[in-house]
Every structure is written in C-alpha cells, then in structure tokens.
Amino acid sequence: MEVSYKWLQEFIELPESPEEVGKLLTSTGLEVEGIEKIEAIPGGLEGVVIGEVLTCTKHPDADKLSLTTVDVGTVQPLPIVCGAPNVAAGQKVVVALVGATLHPSSGESFQIKKAKIRGAASEGMICAEDEIGLGTSHAGIMVLTTDLPNGTPAARYFNLEADYQIAIGLTPNRIDAASHLGTARDLKAVLNRPMRLPSVEAFAIGNTNLTAPAARLDVQVDDEIACPRYTGLTITGLTVHESPDWLKQRLLSIGLNPINNLVDITNFVCHDLGQPLHAFDAAKIAGGKVIVKTLLEGTPFITLDGVERKLSATDLMICDAEKPMCIAGVFGGQYSGVSAETTSIFLESAYFAPASVRKTAQHHGLKTDASFRFERGTDPNMPVFALKRAALLIQEVAGGTISSDITDIYPSPIEPFRVPVRYRNIDRLIGIQISRAEIHRILEALDIQAEETNDAGFMAIVPPYRVDVTREADVIEEILRIYGLDNVPLSLSLAADSLSEFPKTDPDQWQSRVGQLMAANGFYEILTLSLTRPAYNDAIRSSLPGDDVTLLNPLSDELSVMRQTLLFSSLETLVYNLNRRQKDLKTFEFGKVYHKVKLEDGSTKYVERMRLSLAISGNQHPESWLQKNQTVAYHDLATAVQRVLNLFRIKSFETQAADPIVFQYGLTYIVNKKPIVSLGLVQPKLTKLVDLKQPVFYADFDWQALLKLASSKARYEEVVRFPEVRRDLSLVIDKGVNFEQISRLARQTERKLLRSINVFDVYEGENLGADKKAYSVSFMLQDATQTLTDSAIDKTMQRLMSAFEQELGAVIRK
CATH class of the missing domain: 3.30.56.10 (Phenylalanyl-tRNA Synthetase; Chain B, domain 1)
Incomplete structure (x- = not known):
C-alpha cells in the first residue's frame, strides 16, 4: 500500500521528514518498505527561486539584450543578461541560479553557469514558462504577482514542492490502516498529536423536488446479512471532464492514474478515508430503483473490463428494476458506469460483509481496491461521512446539485x-x-x-x-x-528457568547447516509456490502417496492443486533459467508437499511433509580454457547426496532401484527399512512436460526421516595404531548382481576386520560370456588390537570367497 507524505499532512502536522515518519510507522507495525521522491515536473524546480528585478538597462552591444540586477535574497544582487522583450525593473520574476539544471518543455536539459554575454557578466537566468517545464509559451519571461520574499523557492509559489510516496507492507489484519486517515491515526497515537478530519459541514441538499428521473431513487436491500448497511444519494447537473491538477497529483502520488473528475473523486475518497464508493450513471438506472440482492446461478454479467462473467448464486449484486449493474464491493458493470455524457449520478457508500465479498472476489478472480478493503472489513460507521465528503468534492470539481436526501438502510447497527x-x-x-x-x-x-x-x-x-x-x-x-x-528494556539477568526447553533436534538449525553445505558446493537455493498444475501430479500419479489436495476457489486452473512433489517446481525453475541462457545449474529447495488419504472409517486425513530436493543440469564447471566441458553425471549428484548424509553421520544404508515412473535410472537409499532419499536421471517424458530440453539429475530427501536420524552428539574413536592391509579379488558374476549385494554380503560375512570395500575396475567381454561381468574389488582389513598375521588375513579372505561363490554364484579369477 502506498501513502503520500503531503496527503498525510492534511490529517496531522508533520514537521518530521519523510524518513522520520517512515521510522515511526515501522515502529507501530506499519512496516515501511521504501520511500520514493515524487516530483510534479522533472527536477522539481530545484535551484529556481523568486527574484525581483532592481534595475534594467539596454545592453550597449546588443539591441535585443538587457542588463539587469536581480535581488534573489542574497547579500548582493545578481547581474543577469536577459533577452526577453518584456523584462522591466520592479518585476517579480522566476530566476534560475547558477548550478540549477533546467528541464524545458521541449529540447534537452541544460545547466545554468556563470557566463559573459557580449562582454557583460551574467550569473543566472530569468525564465520563461517553457524554459522551466511549466508550459509552452516563450513570448517572454514569467512576471509574478506575489508578496513572497525574494529567494523563496519557486516550487513553493507554484505549489510544486516534492512529495514522497511511502510504501507500507500492510499485513492482512491491519485493514484499518489502508488509507491516509488510518495511517494518520497511528501517527496521532505515537506522536501524541491532534488529528483533524476533513470538514463536511458545508454539505447541504440543494433540491429534493427535481423532476429529473435521477432526482429520486427507491433503494431496497434484500440481503441484509451480506449488506448490513447501504447508503446513497443523487447528484444532478454534473459535467464530466479532466480532473484539476491537485486531484491528479494526489492520485499520481500513490501510483493511480487519473480517469475523469467523478471517478477520480471516488478513488480519492477510498484512499483518503478507507471507504470505497461507486458512482452509477443515474440516467441508466431502469425503473428508478436500486436493489441489493443475489441472482440465479449462472446469470451472465459484463463487467467494466468488457468480460462476461457467470454469476454465482451467492454473489451480491447491485441491480436496477431490470438488470444487474455492479458486483457489490468488487467491480462495476459495463453499462451503468460514469461516461463522458453523464450528467447525474447515484453515489453509493456501503458496508458489505467481508465473507461475502471475499467469496465473490475469489470466485471471479477479481482483486480491486474496493474488494481489498471490503473483504477484510471496513468501518461500518464511515459510509455516511464518506458520502458527504465525496459529494462536496464532486460539487467542487464537477458542479451539480445534491438532489436527494441521504438514503441510509442500517437495520442492525454493528456494535463495538x-x-x-x-x-x-x-x-x-x-x-x-x-x-x-x-x-x-x-x-x-x-x-x-x-x-x-x-x-x-x-x-x-x-x-x-x-x-x-x-x-x-x-x-x-x-x-x-x-x-x-x-x-521495553532487556532484563539485566537471565535465569535458567526462563528459557524454553529446546528440542534435541532443531529442524531450523539442521536446515541452515544443510543450506550452507549446499551453497558451499555451488548449489543455489530456490523457493517456489506450493500450488501447481494438476497435470504434474497426474504424470506421476501411480507413484504418489495419496490424492490431490484441490483448492475450492483456485486463482487459475494452472494453480489449482497443492504439489505432492518438489520435482516439477525444480524443473520449472531450471526452465526459467535456461530460457535466460543460464545452462549450468545446481539448485536445492526445502519445501512442503501435500496429499490426502482416506481412512478406514471413511474420513479424510490431510498430510503435510517437508522434503529437500537437489537438481543438477548442464556442465560440471563453467566454460574455461583450462579444461574441457563435461556434462554432469549421476555420480556428481550422488556425491552431493553423500555429503548431506555425511553431515547427518549416516554411514551405512541399503539401496534399491529408484521409482521408474520418476527416474530413468537411479537408486533409493534405505535406512532402518525406510527410504530416506531417491536420486537419479529424471524421465525424459517428465522434463518434456515442462519443455525442458536437457537432462536433469534429481534427488528427493524425506527431510523428516533425515531429522529422526540426526544426532547432535559427535562420536570419537581412538586412532588405530595398527596398519591396514589391502587384498584384491576379481569376481566374475551375473550382470544382474550389483555392487550393493557384494558389499552387503561381505559385511555380513566379516564384521570384525573388514573396514571398507571398493570397486576399482569393471570388465565385460566375450570371453566372460554374454550375461557375465567382472568386478575388481579391493578389501581393506584392519585389527584394532594387533597387527594382522598372514594366517588371519588368509582365513578372512577365504570366508569372503566362499560366501561370494555360494551366495552370488561368483567365480574367483586368479
């Protein structure tokens, strides 16, 4: 939300600077996110002042030039050479001082400098209106009628002093502050300073006996729950035209574009007092009636933007005797709004139930200034005051006569x-x-x-x-x-019993540690929406743990379900970067996934789980003359996964093939019979679904399962004083046997001496047979209590070879 510094000053005295006001607002909970200077014209006439011509004589060497001395409030008058034909002594003029930069109405900007013109010194410039960007006339210098002292900034005379747009990050609960009045109320309280409301004492009904059809309208509220209060009046004899400068400047200062004087006043009052208003062309109200009611499901209605919308049976509408005119509190209709031909209006000011407006706005996907306020809760005591304020301003900018009593239907006043x-x-x-x-x-x-x-x-x-x-x-x-x-001062002492009990495993701390680890290894963290396309979940439906969580009132079909995996949000991020020529990518994300399951008793359970995802694509390293480009491979991702597991001190795990629905190939790591991470190459059909044109390796961690395995205690072991011994074996095995099976069997066979096992070569050839392969495997043996003897080593290796032959059908090659 944006507010204007000068606009705020209409409610409360503010000698404080905009920056000081920003700090005060932030301290009250209205967090100021930025302050931007707003200039009515380029440069804001900085360095331009009001001066008085003391003397004026003809230049001796130029017929069209005059030598003047000008009082600009300094100790000595300034000598200025002027070429305007209308310059004369005794005039109040606009003077650009040396150093000022002028932005003329046409042409390029230029800076005023000391100069000699035909031998005469000139230390400034007496300006015409086009030279300072205030108009197009260059017939002569501007001659002012003013009692302001010499040296007064010209911006003050022309009412062009800079304004400041203050951007406030308004939280949903503080809708009371969604106006200049609401913001000023907080300043009044924190500064202990009086606040003034705009006066409506001049409000008067001009004539209630007019014969024009717009003079009298019958108002009827059929749904008092959705519309607890409805007020309005008619104004006739109006002229629609461009708004005056003060009104346009007010709207522009908060980022709104002026439209016409009537619409601009309704927008002004909305941001002035926080009360949305709507003006209907009274001549277009059929039957002289305004009816607040709901219509049948599916009733078509064309809104101001020209879009035909199908109404819900719960949408509250403002109707006349024949047709709907406006979606109450949300958006006006195409055929009842103010136009250039409007001469009379019915001005509406109401209080609509927040739940009703919220439901309607979400149903139609409409977010307007009015719905933003109504759906959070406006002031039910403001409609009449705002109506009077707007009526007076409309008379000021558009003429006209207030031609009816105020209609105020408020059967059940809302109590404090x-x-x-x-x-x-x-x-x-x-x-x-x-x-x-x-x-x-x-x-x-x-x-x-x-x-x-x-x-x-x-x-x-x-x-x-x-x-x-x-x-x-x-x-x-x-x-x-x-x-x-x-x-509120901090306590000088902190007692132990004042501390909350901290969890043994702090999820936030672990998330920070993993994030630092990933960042240190070249990964970039991403944050993505939890809403996603139904097509994504459908593509991997058989591998999902439950049914989709579908939004009741989605903003769009593309964002209508909650995600059940982080995969597609990662892929979409990769696509976004690839489309911007960033091809070598490493990302990680902490995020929640959602699904629902049916319980045995027929009820529905909603499940929300935290996941960690890693994704890599492109080349391993940036392009360089030092090394050739090499695309990322499975083991690059597996290394990153292993580093995460090492951080959690997870040393041993079992593996199985990863889900083929998601991965073209890959592994799932299992600890205590529970999968903790799946990693591999994403199926091409899934990358194609998001229009991704290069391979992606992806890992998906069950973060909650990881946290259960986490230990904050470091484990220490004495360094073994006795040497390791290495023995190698070459095993000819079936192609269906993987290294994980060999490793698991070896550790089951020898638990005491076997420290590690590793494959250092793989061979496949015709001499082995079509279904065979050979693994060259190294075994590191060590005894923590003594030096290993040849006898102990031989016995150990013999047990391992026997196990491989019996359990895996291996042939030991010599």
Missing part, C-alpha cells in the same frame, strides 16, 4: 467490541509496568474507550473498524506497539 482487560495481564505480557495514565492515553488515542474502570482493570470498547482487536491480548498488543517495543 467489548473486551475485558486486566492490568496484571498488561504488565505480564509486556514485561514491564506501564503507568495506568499512559495506558489510557494510548487507548484513547486509538479510539478505544475504557469503561467500568477499577483497580483490577477495565472494559475496552473497541470501534468496529478494528476487526483485529477482539481479545485481551489484542488490546495489550495495541498498547505495546504504540508505547514502543524499543522502550
């Missing part, structure tokens, strides 16, 4: 929240004791009244626009955020 508060709970939650007087000052500044006050506490009467303050803790939070978190 009553929240009991105890002083001891305020002290306990804040951590210090704030004086009772300061507590009540803060609450009063926030429009929260205290009733039934006694020594123990009070009853807080919270205005209904504070939809987020309904509990005692909420009231205490209001006190603390205005009092200031920085004003």
Whole structure:
C-alpha cells in the first residue's frame, strides 16, 4: 500500500521528514518498505527561486539584450543578461541560479553557469514558462504577482514542492490502516498529536423536488446479512471532464492514474478515508430503483473490463428494476458506469460483509481496491461521512446539485467490541509496568474507550473498524506497539528457568547447516509456490502417496492443486533459467508437499511433509580454457547426496532401484527399512512436460526421516595404531548382481576386520560370456588390537570367497 507524505499532512502536522515518519510507522507495525521522491515536473524546480528585478538597462552591444540586477535574497544582487522583450525593473520574476539544471518543455536539459554575454557578466537566468517545464509559451519571461520574499523557492509559489510516496507492507489484519486517515491515526497515537478530519459541514441538499428521473431513487436491500448497511444519494447537473491538477497529483502520488473528475473523486475518497464508493450513471438506472440482492446461478454479467462473467448464486449484486449493474464491493458493470455524457449520478457508500465479498472476489478472480478493503472489513460507521465528503468534492470539481436526501438502510447497527482487560495481564505480557495514565492515553488515542474502570482493570470498547482487536491480548498488543517495543528494556539477568526447553533436534538449525553445505558446493537455493498444475501430479500419479489436495476457489486452473512433489517446481525453475541462457545449474529447495488419504472409517486425513530436493543440469564447471566441458553425471549428484548424509553421520544404508515412473535410472537409499532419499536421471517424458530440453539429475530427501536420524552428539574413536592391509579379488558374476549385494554380503560375512570395500575396475567381454561381468574389488582389513598375521588375513579372505561363490554364484579369477 502506498501513502503520500503531503496527503498525510492534511490529517496531522508533520514537521518530521519523510524518513522520520517512515521510522515511526515501522515502529507501530506499519512496516515501511521504501520511500520514493515524487516530483510534479522533472527536477522539481530545484535551484529556481523568486527574484525581483532592481534595475534594467539596454545592453550597449546588443539591441535585443538587457542588463539587469536581480535581488534573489542574497547579500548582493545578481547581474543577469536577459533577452526577453518584456523584462522591466520592479518585476517579480522566476530566476534560475547558477548550478540549477533546467528541464524545458521541449529540447534537452541544460545547466545554468556563470557566463559573459557580449562582454557583460551574467550569473543566472530569468525564465520563461517553457524554459522551466511549466508550459509552452516563450513570448517572454514569467512576471509574478506575489508578496513572497525574494529567494523563496519557486516550487513553493507554484505549489510544486516534492512529495514522497511511502510504501507500507500492510499485513492482512491491519485493514484499518489502508488509507491516509488510518495511517494518520497511528501517527496521532505515537506522536501524541491532534488529528483533524476533513470538514463536511458545508454539505447541504440543494433540491429534493427535481423532476429529473435521477432526482429520486427507491433503494431496497434484500440481503441484509451480506449488506448490513447501504447508503446513497443523487447528484444532478454534473459535467464530466479532466480532473484539476491537485486531484491528479494526489492520485499520481500513490501510483493511480487519473480517469475523469467523478471517478477520480471516488478513488480519492477510498484512499483518503478507507471507504470505497461507486458512482452509477443515474440516467441508466431502469425503473428508478436500486436493489441489493443475489441472482440465479449462472446469470451472465459484463463487467467494466468488457468480460462476461457467470454469476454465482451467492454473489451480491447491485441491480436496477431490470438488470444487474455492479458486483457489490468488487467491480462495476459495463453499462451503468460514469461516461463522458453523464450528467447525474447515484453515489453509493456501503458496508458489505467481508465473507461475502471475499467469496465473490475469489470466485471471479477479481482483486480491486474496493474488494481489498471490503473483504477484510471496513468501518461500518464511515459510509455516511464518506458520502458527504465525496459529494462536496464532486460539487467542487464537477458542479451539480445534491438532489436527494441521504438514503441510509442500517437495520442492525454493528456494535463495538467489548473486551475485558486486566492490568496484571498488561504488565505480564509486556514485561514491564506501564503507568495506568499512559495506558489510557494510548487507548484513547486509538479510539478505544475504557469503561467500568477499577483497580483490577477495565472494559475496552473497541470501534468496529478494528476487526483485529477482539481479545485481551489484542488490546495489550495495541498498547505495546504504540508505547514502543524499543522502550521495553532487556532484563539485566537471565535465569535458567526462563528459557524454553529446546528440542534435541532443531529442524531450523539442521536446515541452515544443510543450506550452507549446499551453497558451499555451488548449489543455489530456490523457493517456489506450493500450488501447481494438476497435470504434474497426474504424470506421476501411480507413484504418489495419496490424492490431490484441490483448492475450492483456485486463482487459475494452472494453480489449482497443492504439489505432492518438489520435482516439477525444480524443473520449472531450471526452465526459467535456461530460457535466460543460464545452462549450468545446481539448485536445492526445502519445501512442503501435500496429499490426502482416506481412512478406514471413511474420513479424510490431510498430510503435510517437508522434503529437500537437489537438481543438477548442464556442465560440471563453467566454460574455461583450462579444461574441457563435461556434462554432469549421476555420480556428481550422488556425491552431493553423500555429503548431506555425511553431515547427518549416516554411514551405512541399503539401496534399491529408484521409482521408474520418476527416474530413468537411479537408486533409493534405505535406512532402518525406510527410504530416506531417491536420486537419479529424471524421465525424459517428465522434463518434456515442462519443455525442458536437457537432462536433469534429481534427488528427493524425506527431510523428516533425515531429522529422526540426526544426532547432535559427535562420536570419537581412538586412532588405530595398527596398519591396514589391502587384498584384491576379481569376481566374475551375473550382470544382474550389483555392487550393493557384494558389499552387503561381505559385511555380513566379516564384521570384525573388514573396514571398507571398493570397486576399482569393471570388465565385460566375450570371453566372460554374454550375461557375465567382472568386478575388481579391493578389501581393506584392519585389527584394532594387533597387527594382522598372514594366517588371519588368509582365513578372512577365504570366508569372503566362499560366501561370494555360494551366495552370488561368483567365480574367483586368479
């Protein structure tokens, strides 16, 4: 949300700079994300001042030039050579000082410098309107009528002083601050400074006896639950045209484009007071009726953007006697809005139930300034005030007459929240004791009244626009955020019993450690949406653990289900980078996956699990003259996976073939009969699904299973003092036997002396047979208590060879 610094000053005195205001707002919970200077014209007339021509004589060497001295508020007047025919002594003029950069209406910008013109010194420039970007006339210099002192910045005279756009990261609970009034309320409280509301005392009904069809409209509310309050009035005799400069500048200062004077006023009041308004062309309201109701399911309705939408039976609509005119609180209709021919309007100001607007906005995928406010909860006491404010402004910019009484249908007024508060709970939650007087000052500044006050506490009467303050803790939070978190001192001592019990395995700490490990090995972390395309889950349906979690009101068909795997979000990230010529990629992601399962009793259980994914594609190293390009391979990913397992001190595991639905080839590592990671080459049909044109190696960790295996305790073993012994064997085995089977059998056969086993060569040839292969395997043997003897080594190797021959059908080659 954006607010204007100068606009805020209409509500409250702000001698503080925009940066200081930003710090104050952030301290109250309205986090300022940025402050941008807004200039009405390029340069903002910096270095341009008001001056007075003291003397003016003809240049002795140039008929069309004049020699002047100009008082610009400095000790000595400035000598300036001027070529304008209308320059004369006694004039108030616009002077660009030396060093000022001017941005003319046409042509390039230029800087004013000291100069000699036909031998005469000139230390500035008396300006025409086109020379400073205020118009197109170059007939002569600008002659001003003003009592402002010489040296006054010209921007002040022309009301062109720079504004500042303050960007606030508004949290969903603080919809009360989604306006300049709401923002000023927080400043009023934190600065303990009075705030002023715009006056509506001039509001008056001009004539209620007009014969024009727009003068009187019957208003009827059929759905009082979805529309608790509806107000409106008519204004006739209007002229639609371009908005005045002040109104356009206000809207531009917060990033809105002006449209016309009527629409601009409704937008202005929305951002001024936080109350959305809507103007209907009264001549287009059939039957002289405005009816607030729902319509049949599937009723077609064309909105302002020209799109035909099918209405839901729960969509609240503003209708006339014949047709729908507007989706209440969301979007106007194409055929009832203000146009250049509009001369009379029905101006609506209402309070719509947040749940109703939220459901409708999500159903149609519409997000507007109005729906943003209504679906979070506007002030039910604001519609009439905002209606009067808008009517007066419309009369100011478009003329016209207020031609009806205010219609105000409010059968069940919304009451303030009553929240009991105890002083001891305020002290306990804040951590210090704030004086009772300061507590009540803060609450009063926030429009929260205290009733039934006694020594123990009070009853807080919270205005209904504070939809987020309904509990005692909420009231205490209001006190603390205005009092200031920085004003709560830290304790000088920290008792052991004040610390929470920390988990033995801290998931955040482990996630940080793994993230640092991956980053150190050239991987980049990615963060992706949990929403995904149904087609992705469908592509690997048989390997998924459950059914899809489908959104009831998806923003689009492309984002309508929750992901059951991180695979496709990783692939989409790779595609995005590849399309931008980044071909050598390593990524990792921590993210949740979601599914649902049917239980035996027929109920549905929703499951949410944390996963860690790794993905690599492209070349192993950046292009270099030092080495040839080599594409990544399975073992590059397996090395990264092993480093993660080493971090968790997982040394032993079993393997099996990875899921062929996902992987063209690969392995799944199993610990304690549970899979902890699957890795391999992604099936080409899956990469093709996301339009990825190069191979991808991918690993998927069960993060929660990893954490269960994590140990924060380091294990230490004494360094063995006796040497290792290596023995090699060449085993001829069936092609279906893998190294994992050999390794597992060897460790089962020799548990005491065998330290490690490794394949250092693989051979396949015709002399072995079509279904045979040969593994050259090394065995490292070591005894921690003594030096191994030849006899012990031979016995060990004999047991291993016998096991390989009997269990695997191996032939030992000599």
